[in-house]
Amino acid sequence: MxxxxxxxxxxxxxxxxxxxxxxxxxxxxxxxxxxxxxxxxxxxxxxxxxxxxxxxxxxxxxxxxxxxxxxxxxxxxxxxxxxxxxxxxxxxxxxxxxxxxxxxxxxxxxxxxxxxxxxxxxxxxxxxxxxxxxxxxxxxxxxxxxxxxxxxxxxxxxxxxxxxxxxxxxxxxxxxxxVPSSDKTLTTHPCGAKGILSVEVVVPESHVEHYVKLYSAVTGAEPKTQGGFRYKPSTSVSFLLSAPNPEAMKGLEGRVGIEIHAPRDAEDEAWLKERGVGIREVRIFVPAKSEDEVDERPLDSEGIGASLVLVTEPVGR
CATH class of the missing domain: 3.10.180.10 (2,3-Dihydroxybiphenyl 1,2-Dioxygenase, domain 1)
Incomplete structure (x- = not known):
């Protein structure tokens, strides 16, 4: 069916x-x-x-x-x-x-x-x-x-x-x-983080199309393809999700989700070789303090912290 x-x-x-x-x-x-x-x-x-x-x-x-x-x-x-x-x-x-x-x-x-x-x-x-x-x-x-x-x-x-x-x-x-998310004393962080913007999953270039079908079935979401992924390994395919508390991510509708992509650089290749197919990076949303503030910053320059990235931008950008 x-x-x-x-x-x-x-x-x-x-x-x-x-x-x-x-x-x-x-x-x-x-x-x-x-x-x-x-x-x-x-x-x-x-x-x-x-x-x-x-x-x-x-x-x-x-x-x-x-x-x-x-x-x-x-x-x-x-x-x-x-x-x-x-x-x-x-x-x-x-x-x-x-x-x-x-x-x-x-x-x-x-x-x-x-x-x-x-x-x-x-x-x-x-x-x-x-x-x-x-x-x-x-x-x-x-x-x-x-x-x-x-x-x-x-x-x-x-x-x-x-x-x-x-x-x-x-x-x-x-x-x-x-998940006591209504307690602001627990959810107010020094970095300003508000929520999970996206999770990136790295897969072999030859298997992107297979994983697109799998993740469509798991999430129930249509795949959103940026470009032709059969020809450009840097291209990503996204599956848009909701948020448990939509108010905290207001203005980011159509941005929250899971992103699948083939290895884009030597670091992705190393990740795939050492850790295998699966979760590669977490992107965490931080509301900007001004309209022109846009930034992406890994929590650390190398190691585990490099795979978590703070994404700072105006709400609704």
Whole structure:
């Protein structure tokens, strides 16, 4: 059965997962501590991981994850090196309704682009906050099989396990328990960050078209192509999303989303070789203080911080 796609999906970003080693988790580096207000999260239900949180006023968050011991949960993250490892989406619908809709799109024609992607049934998760309150949610994660268009050899394109598709997170307890975005004392950051503008995903040039089909099915959004991606590897394909709190991103309608592109430079090539297909960069919106202020600034000149970029510009530019 054919399924229609929206110009702007009602699906939105939920959170970014940034894995830190223990020293950086316990004493965050300056590129984090000087730019953001970081709060304690808690220990996950399995007991082998903990987190700290950067809450953004658009209703999203950046999760700083750290292993306490040998992972007993989140096994797909266990082999990943420190840095950006994954990202989550959410929707106004329930976890099970979202699962059903995405499954229908993936199974419609070539909905997964021949990449062997389906989603597992939603599973319950949670953590205890430092104040003793319990957050509960459902996580809906992708599963992978050897589809005809999976980049080969897999150990070259997925050297630290395959995570080239975002997962979904839906709250069972009130969302404010997990993402307290209405608390301005938590969402006012030294750098002025308001929300996630876009997540960039790097894929092999030869497989852009397959990933366009996959991400259309996952997001339910029409692909917006800038130029002819079959001929120009620097060209990007975007999927427009909503925001959990649209008021915080007012004036940026049609800008929030996911961007897929082939490697554009030597740094992208190195990223693809070392970390594999998947999340490459997070662009974070900062409202400009004047109409002529426009800037893009990585949080750090190299390393993990270079993959998070502050985008400063007037609202509605």
């Amino acid at each position: 054919a399924t229609s796609l929206a110009a702007v999906s009602d699906i939105s970003h939920d959170h970014i997962v940034l894995l830190l080693d223990t020293p950086d988790f316990e004493n965050p580096p300056a590129w984090l501590s000087e730019n953001f207000h970081i709060i304690e999260g808690g220990t996950h239900k399995g007991g082998s991981s903990r987190n700290k949180l950067i809450i953004l006023s658009d209703g999203t968050l950046i999760e700083l994850l750290n292993w306490i011991s040998t992972p007993t949960e989140f096994h797909d993250w266990a082999p990943k090196p420190t840095g950006l490892i994954d990202f989550a989406l959410t929707s106004p619908q329930s976890a099970h309704d979202t699962y059903s809709a995405i499954t229908q799109r993936l199974e419609s024609g070539s909905g997964d682009g021949g990449l062997g992607v389906r989603f597992k049934q939603p599973s319950a998760g949670g953590r205890q906050r430092r104040d003793g309150q319990h957050c509960r949610w459902f996580v809906t994660k992708p599963s992978y099989s050897d589809g005809p268009n999976v980049p080969k050899p897999t150990d070259t394109f997925f050297p630290t396990t395959r995570l080239d598709t975002p997962f979904f997170c839906h709250d069972e307890t009130p969302r404010e328990l997990r």
